[in-house]
Amino acid sequence: MMNSIEHREVSHSRGRQFDRDEDEEDEDEDNDMSAWERAYTDERSWESLQEDESGLLRPIDNKMLSHAQYRRRIRAISSTSTATRIQKGLIRYLYVVMDFSRAATEMDFKPSRMAVIAKHVEAFVREFFDQNPLSQIGLVVIKDGVANCLTDMGGSPESHIKALMKKLVCSGDASLQNALELVHEYLVQVPSYGHREVLILYSALSTCDPGDIMETIQRCKKSKIRCSIVGLSAEMFICKHICQETGGSYSIALDELHLKELLLEHAPPPPAIAEYAIANLIRMGFPQRAAEGVASICVCHKEAKVGAGYTCPRCKARVCELPTECRICGLTLVSSPHLARSYHHLFPITPFDEVSFSQGNMTGKKSIETCFGCIQNLMNPGTASGYCVTCPKCKKYFCLDCDIYIHESLHNCPGCESLRHSKSINTGEG
Structure with a gap:
């Protein structure tokens, strides 16, 4: 009896040791890959240099580079959106x-x-x-x-x-x-x-x-x-x-x-x-979240599952995630946040205008010393790289990071929204 217990303990310890060895091997492979990538980056160091106005080489500002790529992407999107009668899928x-x-x-x-x-x-x-x-x-x-x-x-x-x-x-x-x-x-x-x-x-x-x-x-x-x-x-x-x-x-x-x-x-x-480009009316269902801890058959995986899911409003079948199409009745199932998040493609924000501190129009204006979004100091060349952006509608100034965040994640201009909110309060509509 003691021998069998000892044998079982030895086998378990060997299994744990084998798992640890596998984890250590995976870690070593990840470390080797990251070290190799760093070495490759050092070998191609000439790609991180650019020529300035005086003909001297200086390191590329990664922040400005990513912002320039983003501006190109935004201009391409806005140029297609401003055309007449554009439909997007x-x-x-x-x-x-x-x-x-x-x-x-x-x-x-x-x-x-x-x-x-x-x-x-x-x-x-x-x-x-x-x-x-x-x-x-x-x-x-x-x-x-x-x-x-x-x-x-x-x-x-x-x-x-x-x-x-x-x-x-x-x-x-x-x-x-x-x-x-x-x-x-x-x-x-x-x-x-x-x-x-x-x-x-x-x-x-x-x-x-x-x-x-x-x-x-x-x-x-x-x-x-x-x-x-x-x-x-x-x-x-x-x-x-x-x-x-x-x-x-x-x-x-x-x-x-x-x-x-x-x-x-x-x-x-x-x-x-x-x-x-043909307009279509689409029948959609907004399912309710099922109760926690209740076992039911999921039509997605065709097996019994315990936990919260979503119930089709037409046939009462259960699905695991949204959006999807009900396997029983064929109804398209979505949630209202998904529908709202898709709406910004139809009415995108106008690209902001770039402003350079070298133009001399920023000095002495306390109202634009800080970013309207994150309250960062725009006058500091070390943080703003000598550039900021301004909304053509509300004329508020933003840093480059806020510019990317507003257009790619928020999809609303904080300056325009604050003016709209204050106007509604003054007129008594709020």
Whole structure:
């Protein structure tokens, strides 16, 4: 009896020791990767230099660089929004196709194209659902000449990110036709009010297709599927032709930072194609949150679960998360915050105007010495980098960080809202 107990204790201790060894190995791998990335950054130190007005080299201000990239993105969005009769698809069904063929093992993007794609697709998925809470995403992988669905279409970012964190392998050739055929098969079932989109991250310089890809492109065009491609190598005629025929965009990533910027450009909803911009009335349900601690069958996973969920107002079926589509009655289920968060795409904030301290119009004005948003000192060149922004409507001044926060997260100008609130109080409406 004592021998069996001792044997059991030894086996448990060995199991715990084995788990600790595995954790230590994972930690060592993470440390090695971070050390390698730091060393690679030091090797490419020339990329962190820029030439000033006098011809001297000085370090790039990362804060100003990120703000300049943000300003370009905001101007691109505002230029499309100011045009007449622009419709945007707030309910999007997007498939992200990742090329994990043999070409994805190339190391021009460090440590490899595959690792960089997985890393930035994870960030893109989070940003996509932050800006499009009513939309859904699916992930597709192309390798060995075929296309496989990595995750089904869904509105949960965690399920897609969990699939990306698995061990992915690159092998074989890429096939654009098989990828388009697969996503066409899924997207053709999307309701007419949904905007069908495909975003392809393509690494290869060729495509291995089993048939006529031109026929597949025409089927996608007929089914109103917008195809956009971001290339990681050189420009290809067939990729450009796909995007031109379906109304998408085609671009080539120059480096990792440029790839991230190109991906984030696809997060906001694009303007609807003119001939497809048809207004539709959509029937939606606003489910109530179920009681805690009650066991019920979830129609999403088809199994009994204990805990809070949501009850469909039409058929009383239980779902785990929102937004989704009821598997029983087909009703689109959303929550009111999701609907409100999608509203800002229709009426975006006007881009703020840049103001330089060197213009001499800031000195002596105490009212604009601090940022209206965070009360930061705007006169300190060390914190403001010599620039700030002003709202063209309320004329309030903001720092660069508040400018990004207002346009990308808050979606309301604090200066305009304060003036509107004070006006309502003075007129007795508040």
